[in-house]
């Protein structure tokens with residue numbers, strides 16, 4: 087890739103779309119840890135937006151930019167309309183989910199099952215691109231079920247590229263549509279990183295991000311150094327956000343300084359206050375903060391104080407402040 091746009095730069099490191107996890111509160115926290123990384127929403131289905139009118143699913147804080155909306159769907163017209171709603175809401179990118187194997191998603195004929203119909207994916211991409219100026223991207227697997235990844239993946243990439251998608255994230259394992267739970271489908275099918283690297287060699291003009299099983303910034307850097315354009319991190323970024331994101335700006339983007347988990351907590355306090363005044367519950371926000379001090383002194387007390395206290399009626403930012411004071415006292419001891 088020669089001509090990196092700012093969004094392509096941001097995509098050097100991204101936090102994966104994760105249902106129930108990467109909601110707006112989670113993304114706000116991640117943004118405090120890295121100014122640069124690209125953040126993805128949870129998957130929002132096109133039918134929910136277009137037929138259900140669930141526009142509240144698109145709400146986000148302007149601080150979250152650069153932020154990508156992930157859509158689920160398989161009807162080109164409906165996806166085009168959903169993309170339009172997303173672009174209108176201000177998302178920087180609209181991503182199509184071709185990797186999620188859950189039953190609910192299969193019954194709607196979208197997610198990983200779309201790996202079997204690349205022509206339909208190309209039609210979806212083309213329709214979405216025609217509807218919005220924001221960049222349209224795809225997140226996929228290397229194949230599903232009995233497919234032969236060496237054969238189907240290049241064909242899939244070829245077809246979406248012809249439809250105008252020039253950035254793709256590849257979760258480097260197959261999905262089994264029957265017999266494995268979504269969770270098992272994130273762990274059991276073996277990872278094939280080399281295949282993703284071979285795709286970059288075969289499609290040098292595509293911006294390719296790799297995903298799956300990457301748990302440290304050092305691993306992420308190694309993939310970038312080997313020639314990939316981006317790395318997407320999911321579970322590790324959620325469970326140990328400080329480990330993955332605090333050094334991301336200087337190390338991955340060569341800008342800014344190390345961020346600090348304690349500072350991020352302090353910056354969360356006014357955000358928490360504002361959301362609570364709108365009716366949110368403390369626990370809805372603090373549940374994403376439990377892993378902030380993972381592996382550090384006081385981590386267990388931090389988790390316990392927040393998980394036990396945040397559900398209580400009237401719990402507010404004071405609880406978070408107290409929990410932080412405990413961690414910082416432990417760290418200073």
Ligand SMILES: Cc1cc2nc3c(=O)[nH]c(=O)nc-3n(C[C@H](O)[C@H](O)[C@H](O)COP(=O)(O)O)c2cc1C
Nearest residue numbers: 102103104105128129183257298299300319320321
């Ligand atoms: C709780 C959870 C929810 C997920 N939801 C989505 C989703 O909505 N859309 C999607 O494309 N992938 C989803 N994924 C898959 C992740 O985006 C990612 O591809 C996968 O976890 C592998 O990356 P990792 O090993 O870095 O976690 C989800 C993963 C988890 C753990």
